[in-house]
Amino acid sequence: xxxxxxxxxxxxxxxxxxxxxxxHVLLGYALVSGLARRVVxxxxxxxxTKLIEEIKPPPPPPPENLPPPPKNLPPPPAFVPPPEVxxxxxxxxPTITTTTVAPPPAPVTITPAAPAPPAPPAPPRAAARPAIGxxxxxxxxxADYPAAATRAEATGTTRxxxxxxxxxxxAKAEVVKAAGPSREHKLLDRIALDKLSGCxxxxxxxxxxxxxxxxxxxxxxxxxx
Numbered sequence: 001x002x003x004x005x006x007x008x009x010x011x012x013x014x015x016x017x018x019x020x021x022x023x024h025v026l027l028g029y030a031l032v033s034g035l036a037r038r039v040v041x042x043x044x045x046x047x048x049t050k051l052i053e054e055i056k057p058p059p060p061p062p063p064e065n066l067p068p069p070p071k072n073l074p075p076p077p078a079f080v081p082p083p084e085v086x087x088x089x090x091x092x093x094p095t096i097t098t099t100t101v102a103p104p105p106a107p108v109t110i111t112p113a114a115p116a117p118p119a120p121p122a123p124p125r126a127a128a129r130p131a132i133g134x135x136x137x138x139x140x141x142x143a144d145y146p147a148a149a150t151r152a153e154a155t156g157t158t159r160x161x162x163x164x165x166x167x168x169x170x171a172k173a174e175v176v177k178a179a180g181p182s183r184e185h186k187l188l189d190r191i192a193l194d195k196l197s198g199c200x201x202x203x204x205x206x207x208x209x210x211x212x213x214x215x216x217x218x219x220x221x222x223x224x225x
Contacts, residue, residue, distance in 0.1 A: 131164040131204040131214030138199040142225060146187045150224065154184035157221045158192040165213040168203040179222055192220045 156179030163172035175193055179185040196218060204214040 128207050128212075129205040130216055131162075131168070131202060131212075132216065133162060133164070133170075133196075133199045133201040133218070135196060135199055135218055138195055139220060140191055140195045144191055144195065145222070145224075146184065146191065149184040149187055149222075152182065152184040153224060154180060154182060154188060155223050156180040156185055156188065157219050158189045159217055159219045160193055160196055161215060161217045162196075162201065163213070163215045164201045164203055166203050166211045168201050168211075170197060170201050171213070173197045176217065177219075188222045192222075196220065 157177070158175060158179045159177035161172075161174050161176045162170060165171045173193060173196070175189050179188045179192075203211045206212050
């Protein structure tokens, strides 16, 4: 049967017309009552689906007088995957990096400072030297013995103290011990003082070698020969 003729069948037109009329009535009611949106959303889907189902043409009939299928066809060749080809990777040339290394610093030689020479020893301090006089050159002799002392046989020891300044000059002379108590002994003491005071004196020196004065005593012994 021809498809166009099947669509012109007088039985299907009244049904479609009735569906269209009903849809218009529902649409008008929905517009009037304010429920158009909800009614349209609910009603359209079944109607459209129905219309599509009504309009969809039936599948065509299978063709007639098809040639019979071939008999004893050979099976398709089996799929053989191509062999895998191992491709060796290209050798990568090594990268040579040259690093300039600074030469090591020269070793630092620290020469120890020469030890300071030891301080020279202090010179030994000179011993202090007392003032002296050359008594032997001016001492009294037998000729100086008084006649009165000889007659009285007066003897004894006269001690005289001399004081010399820093220039070696006699500053003072005095009898600190008499030869005896008599007048003749006094004569002996005076002669010893006079004779010894004329001697040559020498100043003393301190520990630093500086000249200094001093005091010393001399004893002269009177005796008869």
